[in-house]
Amino acid sequence: MRFERVRLENFKCYADADLRLDRGVTVIHGVNGSGKSSLLEACFFALYGARALDRTLEELVTIGAEEATVELWFAHGGESYHIKRRLRVRDDRATTVECVLDEPDGVVEGARDVRSRVASLLRMDHEAFVNCAYVRQGEVNKLINATPSERQDMIDDLLQLGRLEEYRQRASDARVGVGRVLEGKRESLSQLTDQIDAKEEKDLPERLNEAQSELTTVKSELERYDEQRETARETLEEATSLLEEYEQRRDELEDVDGEIDDLTETIETDECEREALADEIAECRERSDELRTRIESELEATDLSTDADRDAVESLIDDLEERDDEIRDEIEQHRLDAQRHREDAQNHRDAAVDAEERATEKRERAGELESNLEETRSDLADRRETLIDLTERIDAIEDAFEDAPVELGDAEGFREDVANELEDVRSELTTLEATIESLEADIEEGQALLEAGKCPECGQSVSEAPRIESLEDDRERLADLRTEREELTETREHIEDRFERAETLVDREDEHDRLWDKRETLAELIDERESSIQETEGRVETLQEEADELEAEAEQHRESAEAADEQAEDSREAIAECNERRGELADRIETLEDVLADFDRLEDLAEDIESSRERREQLAEMNDERRDRLGTLRDRRSELADAIDEDRLAEARADRDRAETYLEEVAEEIQQREQRRDELQARIGAIENEIEELRSLRERHEELEATVEHLESLYEEAQQLQEMYGQLRAELRQRNVETLERMLNDTFDLVYRNDSYDRIELETDYHLTIYQKDGEALDPDQLSGGERALFNLSLRGAIYRLLAEGIEGAAPTPPLILDEPTVFLDSGHVSQLLELIEYMRTEIGVEQIVVVSHDDELVDAADDLVHVDKDATTNRSQVERRERAGLVAD
Template structure:
């Protein structure tokens, strides 16, 4: 996996930043607090969202802003991916407003995920590690370089197992164990069910179900025979009852028919009377219609005299109406045309006045803009003068700093080299002091031993007792040599003290050079600002002049528009007068048309009266004919009623009533007997059904017993399989961990040997539980926490790099590892150990790590970089910016430094 591009907007100290990453080693360099680590935190946050934060989303958005955007582009296994996250502040709450991931391998097939959780899950699957595994493997965050060594053995085991995908085997083993326990529970239930079913079968087989069933079926046959006999007798009685009821029903129907005929006779008599009265009313209406016709004909003659017509014929009226309608239509068109024309004049006048108002407003705005531009020009000029004063102050401050070099043995720019020479000289003097102290200690021990032997009367060389031996003179020489060495040692210590004082002075000069560089950079920035402010002042004054000229032009144009608007309003008034004249004439024509329409309506009413008179005559004649027909129906109905009264005998009706009563009495008695027999039949059938159900249950229980026995056999076999699977996952994890431990130990020793490069330690031992032991050259074991702070930091970096190598080389398919990220790895390292860290970086490049990102303010790491990202923070705005320097520029910088 390779990061290619990071774009930020309002993320922590950054405003708008666009950073491109390349293969190789990229060092992110800058002063403490400039925002270096925030760049890598942005990459981490883009991949894993809130899971990558130690705080909350509120900490991500830059102070004073409500929105933030993070976009990360990277390549994995030949596919280009892009992640985009947008954050939004609403009140006191910050939430993710957009989170998308898109991938394209160039073949037309794309990958897309939407939503923070979906993106995080996809990245975790893609890299085969979640956010916690990411920081345990590839991302050594600031202050966490000793995380693995400070962890408990169990924590370190869990971390490394998860990274090496061994944690899943433990998960699978747990699942197999849970499955085994589940099968065990199910097996116990199945065995219990089998025992219960067998007990139920024994109970039912002891009930003699078949013998009881035969006895009940015999009793049921006898009861059914009795029921059939009584049902036949009941049917015969019901037939007799039905005949009697039929006779009585026929009698009732005849009587009802007679009643209906009498009602119809009465109704016909009423209708004949009402129809005669209705005919008299229609005669009255006919006479009234004739009177209305004569009245309308008189009104028609009066209205015709007020027109230009000679007669009230339909053709004459239609012809006159057509002539007047044509004239009316022509007047309407003329009026409409002039209304449109008048409205157009009025709209033109309004538009011209509106435009004039807008022009005057624009003129006022232009004059206001001119005033603002003039004010801005004055402010820019004042800012330029203030910057010039500040630049002069910085020049004075530079002069004061340069004064430190007036009495110095070096010139500006030589301080760092001078300090290194002094440090080397101090190192040489230190070595001479150590050598002299060792020689002095040896001579003093020798003299003390000789004095002790002489005090006992023995020779200091051979230990034999001698008197006046020549060896006595050697002690005096040694004492003289001790005096010389003590004088030399004192002189060397004085020299070392003087050199240390010179180093302190050189350090102050190095800091002075850094201050001069910063002051010069600030003066250059002020020079750019002065030029920009003066250019701004000139532009603003030119803008003010142009705005004032524009305001004058707009006021003149507004006056012309108002004069044109007045002319248009006069034309609109003239047109409105023409409309009024034509409207009056149109009203006269409308009145004439209405008179003609009234005459036509009178003609229509007269025709309606004639038609009504004719219809009323026809209705009176129709009513007379209908009453004649009803009188014929009335005579027929009276004849039918008399015939029905004579058709029925009362003795037949009485006999039918007696037969009905006898049949109902017998049916009541036989029904009670049948109910009793049927109840007994139902009891027998229910008992038979219960025994048959019991027999069916017995057969079902036997089938269940066979199925449960087979189920128990299957579960016992499955129980054995889950036990074997659980043991297999445990053995597989143990074997894979052993192999990984061997490989990890080898890689760790390779890296450890490179970064230590001394004779103090021989190798590292890593056991199956990831317990770490460091061995000295004399095979004495040490715990890692017994190392010095710098050695411990290098030890942890070695372990991290070894794990990273194992992940990259030991997993099939595309290596899931992201770039190797080291955030401030030199915190616990002195200058000598920083050099070994550079060697470690070069070693990882040699192992094929394509991208390494290092955050550091240490200048020594810059030499190992292919790309350099310099982060600076503006002290006024607290906004960080990033400057990129590629490998070619770094090479040039290196040559300049060498010169």
């Protein structure tokens, strides 16, 4: 597995970053706190999510940003993959709004599904990834500080031995489960045997025969009683039917009498109603005559004749309404004209006010500009005086350079020449001082020997010694050197005076340049102010002219407003005249509408008269029908009275009573025998059920015996499988421990050449022991900080190598990632770390190694260098990928 590219947007300290990663060794370099580790955390987050970083989603989004995006491209097993995670912040809470894994076979969506798919694809979850390939910052000693059991779990998970323990546990759970089921089945088998024995002792077939014989006898007795009960029921039904028939005739007779009375009463009521309807008809005719007289009177007040009909009245109303509509349209037109004139008047008044306000503003603006002009002219005069002063100061400096040893502009070079000359003299004087001091010491020592007369070491005479013979020459040379020193001291003082002069000239030259720049700026500002004064004066004049024009415009608008008000008043007078005409029309229309209302009332009265006449005729017809019905009912009443026989009725009542008495007596006998029959049938059913249950118990007993035999075999197989997985895990762990111990010693020997240590021993429980050359055993935590860190890196390298070489057929392992591995290493240990990296790349064949470090010593080991910088003002990091670290070093 190899990282190919990572792209970040608003992730932690990165606003926007895009980095490609190649095979070989890539060093991500930069100062502490620049954001190097964040690049690796982004890759790790893309694979496994925020849980793997022990951080919240809010901590991953750049402060102040609303969204963050991380994309990772990686290769695995010869295929290319792409993961994209996008976060969004709402109400100070970040959530994952997009998580997609594009793979050759399709797309996986959702944070949980993507994390599960990555773990399955790489054959390791985020913890295994950290323990194997990702040495995170500050966790370089994680494996060495772990307990043996923790170390065992880490390495077993990496080598997939945890699966064997999982399989062994599953087999154990299966064995226990089968054992529980087996015990339950055995207990059920024993219970079935007891149940079968208990049922066989009851002699169920004999009990069944006795119950069936007694049931036959009871059924024959029930048949006899049923026949007798049926005869009694027939007698009861005949008597009851006859009684019901007589009862129905009596009821019908009562109904006929009641209906005769009702018909008689209804006929009398309808005759009264006919008389009342005759009175109503007469009253309606009188009211109709009154309405005709009133209509003639109302028509006389109109333009119509007194015999005009309804159509003529309606036609005249239509004409009057049309004239009213015309007058209403005329009023609307006058109203619109009045409104338009009022609006014109108001618009002109508003325009006049606006023009006056604008004129006032322009005059006020002109006044402000005139006031500012005075201040500008005063300021301009001050600046002109300042310009004269600057010119005089510049001229004074230029005059000062006329007597100077250099021209204006060459003072800096002159000061450097004098400084070099002063440095040479001071150096020469220092050398001369040292020579004088040495020569004075030699003369003093020779004088002391001369005064002693002999050498204190060998005891010989020193009168002819070379040092004594050159003593006088040394004194002469010392006198010459002191004279030379006095001359050099004077020369130095003179040069120092010249140097002070040169520095003064440099200061005056700097002041000249500064004053010159200031004068140029001030001259440009004076020109701008003069031009501004002219523009302002023209602007004041223009504002005054525009104000005069606006005041004239306001006066015109006021005149137009008065004319519009007069036109609006004319329109209002026209509206009043139209309304008066409409009032007259309304009165005439109202009179005609009253005539129409009387016509309607007249028609209603005619309809009422016709309706009443029809009602009287209907009532007369209905009474004739009722009288015919009344005669029929009286004939039926006579027939029913003749059909009722009281003697036959008494005989039927006696038959009914005898039949009911017998049915009550026989019912008790039948009930007793039916109860006995039901008891016998229930007993027979129970016995038959027990016989069927016995058969079923025997079948279940046979099936359960076979199940127990199968479970006993399955229990033995599960126990064997459990022992096999446990033994296989122990053997594989032993093999892995031996291989890992060998690889660890190979790696440690390569990166840590120290005569103090002999070998490393890794026990089966993953306990680590280091043996010195003298045979003494040490725990890893007894090593120094640098040795312990290097030891842990060696252990990580050995585990990585074992994982890469020990799982046959597995996909390539992930990149080896070292985050700040030199924290606990000194310079010597760093060089050994470089050898470990080279060993992992060339000997083991790790396809991709990524190292994060601020240490410059690791840069030379890189095939590619990624440089990380952080802007102190924005607190944002930037990455720059530099091809071939060697070229960067050059």
